[in-house]
Amino acid sequence: MDQPASERPVSAASAAEEQLTYDFRTAEPHWQRVWEEHGCFAVPDVPHDGRPKYYVLEMFPYPSGKIHMGHVRNYTLGDVLARYKRARGFTVLHPMGWDAFGLPAENAARERNIHPKQWTFENIAAMRSELKRMGFSIDWRREFATCEPSYYGHQQKLFLDFLRAGFVERRESWVNWDPVDNTVLANEQVIDGRGWRSGAPVERRKLAQWFLRITKFAPELLKALDELVRWPERVRVMQAKWIGYSEGARLRFALTKPEGSISEVEVFTTRPDTLFGMSFLALAPEHPLAALVAARDPNAAAFIAECQRLGTSEAVIETAEKRGYDTGLRVRHPFLPDQTFPVWIANFVLMEYGTGAIFGCPAHDQRDLEFARAYGLPVLPVVLPPGKDASEFVIGTEAYDGPGTMINSGFMNGLDVEAAKRAAIAELERLGIGKKEINWRLRDWGVSRQRYWGCPIPIIHCPQCGVVPVPEKDLPVLLPEDVRFDLPGNPLAHHPSWQDVACPHCGGPAKRETDTLDTFVDSSWYFARFCSPHANTPVDRAAVDFWLPVDQYIGGIEHAILHLLYSRFFTRAMRACGYLKIDEPFTGLFTQGMVTHESYRGADGRWLYPDEVERKPDGSLVHRQTGEPVTAGRVEAMSKSKRNTVDPDAIVARYGADTARWFILADNPPERDMEWTEAGVQGAHRFIQRLFRLAKSIAAQCPPDLAKPQTFSKEALNLRRTTHRTIVAVTQAIEDFGFNIAVARIHELANAIAEAERIRNVDEAAGLNWAKREAIETLTRLAAPMMPHLAEEMHALLCPGAGLLAEKEWPEAEAALAQPVTVTIAVQVMGRLRGTIEVPPGTDRAEVLAAAEAEPNVARQLAGKQIVKRIYVPDRIVNFVVSD
């Protein structure tokens, strides 16, 4: 079938046939246009072409305004895989969208008086065109932004379904409150316990909020980690620890005298075996008993207020100096009713975990020990480490949390730790004051945000009927656009009319919920929406059944826990509501490293952009304009504050997208942090030009219709072997995400072709032209996923009229040529390398050992010694163990 002239793939360089350099400025937009016109990367919601599916997804970007190198790296990794899988015969879904709700838009509105919607969509437009210049093989027809009602309206539907299914709950919880700005602060807006704008000390405040009951799925979320074999081990470990299954005991401590209505304190512990080592009981500052004490004791109230100024961040609370307040109350020991212990309020006890109260056993818990030392509380060891003597075992500055034998522990004496745990629980149950309990560290997911730029929670509060879901016919609940950002707090809450609504039940006046959803909700199901982005339900069942799960998900390690866990929960909740049939959203996960850059400071100590710095031939750094000396700082993650950023758009303008992509892939393994360097980019660019020259030269010498020769010279055969070995190696490297290895092998093939290019001797030239063409065409296909524009250009040069490379299949290696002809065997004497021998692969042991012993240097080392043992690892190594 002939194509219309305007669509026929044509080398962009054909107009200037004589040019020797690759003109990426013409070629890259040209091929991007051709791919677009051919719909190379578009797939239907429900394909019926019989090909296997492959869903490649990179974490979608927040539209901050410009793409950064982290994005380029992320989407390049995904694009290599998407293009590779397409060539391997898969029908590939590779979409792109925008995680478009969130705080920065609201901050921009307050600072620059621009509406969040306008700010967001302008950013999206800018970033979309930047991404398109990178040449990613994305089905852009599927693009959406989470801030569009056509996305968040469906999310509201899911929320209502979850509510009906019992996955949503309303309860009170603590937030960071800025008493000057009268607003809720995110943890990152609390700096050293103060509001980032007002500078006022923050307070913890209790608000009624919506929660998603992720804890319902805790056992399943933990267990299913075992099946995620294509996830990095460390992510699975981190999630498992985060979910935090623990077995222990819940028990009640009786107060010696009741405080108001409270006469006992409940405690969860994983160490009931250490109860005899108890030294104190500690309450979280938010504990109800602490509040009762504070009501009559101003010092307690002051201490609690002090603790609450730390904000809600666990990291801050746990790193703060351990402090406490002795309430004067005492509790009885559960096993020794005559003994009583003080009740403290402690800043490191978390209300969210367990019961918000702990018993302290300083000898066997480091935190308790530090607390006990600070306040002079007794430290009694009850677990004796193996091999220690009870009379000499003392606790210094280190608590002992290992195994051992119980001492000082009444009826548990002599038991090991595990047996003692069982014995303690049995005794608590016998006394009727406690029981065995399984506890999870995972907490329910608080999704209420007191902010404007998010998905409105579809709930109505009626003074008569209480909490009433918005009827589905009234969805979506749209965000009003006429909001003010010059007042503190949530703009939705002081909108003059938006909240006012008739109660769907009684018809009486009611108010809309003014909280919006956490933006993590938006990103917890977008991968499902991409399967059918225009469906008038959250997902189209046939589309998600076809495409999901995502076969390969790629993003930063910083999302190892929260985003990935929330998505895993959402998938299960959607399954329960009949939207999906799968349990796990992402069967493969790859976590990339950061992009870093050297940082620079000028003479005045201010941070400088890399563009402002010039490197002199002697290696010293000076300011490009002023000539003042510049000092190089650490190599660290690119950030605006350190100004160590490189703008992808500027790189694409100067070197082209393929150069940026190639450098990113070549520099180092993708899971590790990479350092962006100008020298590295230039090296990548030189290689691209070199490949172009090779292709140009071979296209001129070796016609495309060359018949396959009967015989090949040794040199030609060597080149063919390299070609076919490279196919195997590059294929394996891509499958393993070893893109830097794939790049190295492609370099080797290019070197081999260049070497063949230098052959002028006629005897050596038999079949060489054919072999050279085979090699460069193969190289073109192997490099295509990584540098798609140049590859397309080379393909057009080498195989004019043969259609688009983007639609061509992956090369197949001929097994006979990919096998090595000889192997090098290392010969060691006593584990030290003394020589090497060359043998055909599979040579038998006796023959190899004889050759090894005969190797001159080895023979010299063996002279006068007895060979005690001969070790032979086939095709690899010989080791002689000798004695004098």
Added chain:
RNA sequence: GCGAGAGUGGCGGAACGGUAGACGCAGCCGACUCAAAAUCGGCCGACGCAAGUCGUGUGGGUUCGAAUCCCUCCUCUCGCACCA
């Protein structure tokens, strides 16, 4: 503080428990050039004339053999639930 990772030439890195340093960057030497750039070729862990010795953050261990497995310590990175 708690949890999880990482560390190999001047630099990025390669290496099923089996020749440490593939490939690239930088550097040095040479070819081409009036010259420079570009390009092409060669050299390139340290010490040593050599044989060889040392060498994968530190210190130990397992093994015929350890960058790789185990333990100790150091440094850096990520996460800690309202940044995304």
